[in-house]
Amino acid sequence: MRLVIQRVSRAQVSIGGKTIAEIGRGLLVYVGVEKDDTDEQAEKFAKKLPVFRIFEDEGGKMNRSVQEICGEILVVSQFTLAADIKKGTRPGFDTAEVPDRAQSLIEKFVQFLVEEGVCVKEGVFGAHMEVLSVNDGPVTFIY
Numbered sequence: 001m002r003l004v005i006q007r008v009s010r011a012q013v014s015i016g017g018k019t020i021a022e023i024g025r026g027l028l029v030y031v032g033v034e035k036d037d038t039d040e041q042a043e044k045f046a047k048k049l050p051v052f053r054i055f056e057d058e059g060g061k062m063n064r065s066v067q068e069i070c071g072e073i074l075v076v077s078q079f080t081l082a083a084d085i086k087k088g089t090r091p092g093f094d095t096a097e098v099p100d101r102a103q104s105l106i107e108k109f110v111q112f113l114v115e116e117g118v119c120v121k122e123g124v125f126g127a128h129m130e131v132l133s134v135n136d137g138p139v140t141f142i143y
Contacts, residue, residue: 001037001045001105002081003143004030007054011074011133013123021121026071027054028133031109032081033102034095042105045143046112049073054139062139066118073113076123076131077106099126 005027012022027049050067057063066073082096097105103125113120123129 002032005141007136007139009134009136014130023072023074027073030078033097034082042109050116072119
């Protein structure tokens with residue numbers, strides 16, 4: 001699994017001009033599933049994300065987690081994170097997991113996050129989405 005994690009002051013996902021999910025302060029997480037990814041990886045990432053300390057404390061240091069600030073997480077599937085762009089001018093997707101398996105793993109990832117006590121919102125798997133966000137910092141991590 002590849003995650004792109006952005007600390008946001010707000011984010012939303014729309015389909016066809018209709019907002020389907022939005023959050024205030026929290027994390028926007030793009031998730032790409034690759035072949036051979038496992039439920040155990042999804043669980044490991046889901047356990048780390050809520051306690052990942054990337055929000056500022058009173059002293060301005062990244063010392064607080066999304067749980068500590070009572071923030072939310074918006075999960076958006078993005079198969080292009082599994083792309084190989086090393087050769088040529090067109091990305092290859094041989095390493096991307098097949099859609100049914102990828103969707104199942106993302107659903108498990110979201111469920112694991114919910115079990116950690118985090119408020120989670122989601123995009124729609126496989127849909128053409130418009131994602132708007134205000135990256136706070138900017139702060140972005142690739143995991």
